[in-house]
Amino acid sequence: MTTIQKTSALQIKELLSGVSEHGNRHLTEAETDLIQTNILLKEAISKLSASFMAIHEAVEAQRQMVEAVLANQDVDNGAAAALQAHSLQVGVHVNAAVTGLQFQDMTNQLITRTMRRVIGFRDVLVAMGVESDALPVEIDEAALTLLVGKIAEAMQARSTILENELWKAVCQTHMESGDIELF
């Protein structure tokens, strides 16, 4: 068995600890940013939805008033037809708005998926740091090979878990309404 030079072993230990520490720090920041993004998106959609509902109610009330006026007065066919066309236009825009307002559901799923990957990777780096901290200053090649193997195994196990859990549920790249299929 060959013993790795003291300085080399120390450098390896420091490298692994460094990667673990820095990686952990940056990924924790990434997780924090993702959480904040999700909070802001949720709040934005809440405000947008409330405004949309209020506008819709107001437009609907106005439409009913116009219909009441039309029913009580002689209005030429052209004006009545124009009002009807306008009403249909409003309906089209309302439908488009309702479709668009569903973006938060999809982006929330994508952000949650990303967060889980970030957390998963951070767990691996933390585990790597723990293993490297436990390394003696003088180790032989066999022990180092064992350590590298353990780290690789931990990463592979975490990757497998994540791939199984993080089924890609959102494939949409635009906000057009999706397919409908009746069985």
Added chain:
Amino acid sequence: MAKTILAVDDSGSLRQMVVFSLRAAGYQVTEAVDGQDGLDKAKAQVFDLVLTDQNMPRMDGLSLIRALRALSTYQRIPILMLTTESSDEMKAKGRAAGANGWLVKPFDPQRLTEVVKKVIG
């Protein structure tokens, strides 16, 4: 009497849009926040239609459908999935679980109303 619909989704904003679209068409809509909540509400009242998301905490959509189909009161009640999932594999799973249809998000209110009308009138 208005037809009743149970809308199951863990997204509050999504449920709001479903409720808005279907109530405007004259349906009575009850919300559930996840599969378990949906199952509890379905057991308390027999709805004319169940509209459910797939990816939810506590109980996902496919599990909810299987649980509903195991109830004698829900053997023939139409159940539609409303989900971001669009793969043939998932649709096949939905069909096998007992779903009657698959709607991919985002939905258009007019198209949603048309398909609901087609299914329950």
